[in-house]
Amino acid sequence: MVILFSATISEKHRQSLVQKYPTLDFIFTSGIKEAEQHLEEATVFVTYGDDLDESTIEKAINLKWIMVLSAGVDQLPFKQIEKRGILVTNSRGIHKTQMAEYTISMMLQVYRQEKTLYENEKLSKWDKSVRMKEITAHTLLVLGTGDIGQEVARLAKVFQMNTVGLSRSGRPVEYFDEVYTIETIKQNLPKADFIVSVLPSTAETKYFLSDEHFNLMKEEAVFINIGRGDLVKTETILQAVRDQQIAHAVLDVFEVEPLPEDSPLWTEPNITVTPHISGQSPNYMIRALTIFQENLDKYLNGENNYTNTVEPSRGY
Structure with a gap:
């Protein structure tokens, strides 16, 4: 299973994920331009939520789950996501x-x-x-x-x-x-x-x-x-x-x-x-990746009780 990151995370966090899940294939990139060449392989896509559109979803033919490392999901192409039955979770609550x-x-x-x-x-x-x-x-x-x-x-x-x-x-x-x-x-x-x-x-x-x-x-x-x-x-x-x-x-x-x-x-x-900084914190990424790992464990175990599931029909 390929987990593709368009969200940039530190080397420390990358190594932690690789060590915790040695059987999974992680592809870490520094943005959607770099991530696009790996879209066809991705089962899971980890993003900040502002870089996915209909054409991107079309290319991601094996995509099953989108994990958004923020609370905002209003820029996601929900009609296509709903049509494909793609799971969406976000990081609400960490702010x-x-x-x-x-x-x-x-x-x-x-x-x-x-x-x-x-x-x-x-x-x-x-x-x-x-x-x-x-x-x-x-x-x-x-x-x-x-x-x-x-x-x-x-x-x-x-x-x-x-x-x-x-x-x-x-x-x-x-x-x-x-x-x-x-x-x-x-x-x-x-x-x-x-x-x-x-x-x-x-x-x-x-x-x-x-x-x-x-x-x-x-x-x-x-x-x-x-x-x-x-x-x-x-x-x-x-x-x-x-x-x-x-x-x-x-x-x-x-x-x-x-x-x-x-x-x-x-x-x-x-x-x-103020420049959209009320949600900033040195603990932001730790909290967001904790939710991701909780949901990844559930995904691998075939569970359905994900944390922070987003309902495409409602947009949140």
Whole structure:
């Protein structure tokens, strides 16, 4: 069985896999261009999820399983994958620690006026009139109650926050005081001091948030998007901040990435821009390969209870 990597991993991780599975044929490459010449041989394809298209799947005539070493799978050609009956698994859940920490840090950054304090420090400006606020006991609304959303809620509980979650099912989830279906978003937005989106990119979530939703938010609200950039149009966010419909937006994901240098998001004072790094961690690859190896063991043993199976018909 040939396991083909288009995802680049370190020599240390390569050697570990070869030693653990000596009877399997691993082909490690540094990207899809190098991997393409081995597609016909591959039974398993390990990728970051952004390099497969219909033509690539066509060439992979023996492909049975795609392992995505990230959570995002929105760029996969799901129609063809479903038609071929190819198994897809991903690495969702490995981002929860770092993305939850990022979220709490950004909430504090806004309320504790860290941007202003940093600028004052650079100017040697002693200004005690800077208004500080507390996030403690405020209301947090999380769009998406999966692993990441649940971890955000867990950390928020340290600050005695009221945690409200929205999901497709609306079923109760630990660390959320209340959970409702996503259809109730208009009723819940006016209550929230912080709105955090961890939603994936699907047909249902693409441009889900509109001007109407931002109109419903508190003027003091902080909007944080760590899910996908196509949840809301850039112009909608800009207008909401400029019209003071909300107080601040923290954006780690964007409609176009990398964010163009001339984007007005960079210079808007009440918008914080970070380059899609909320999921970064020195433990990222260790966690992703652990899930891969768990699933590889199950695959070799003929088991079907894979971790993080992706449903092609739903796109996640």
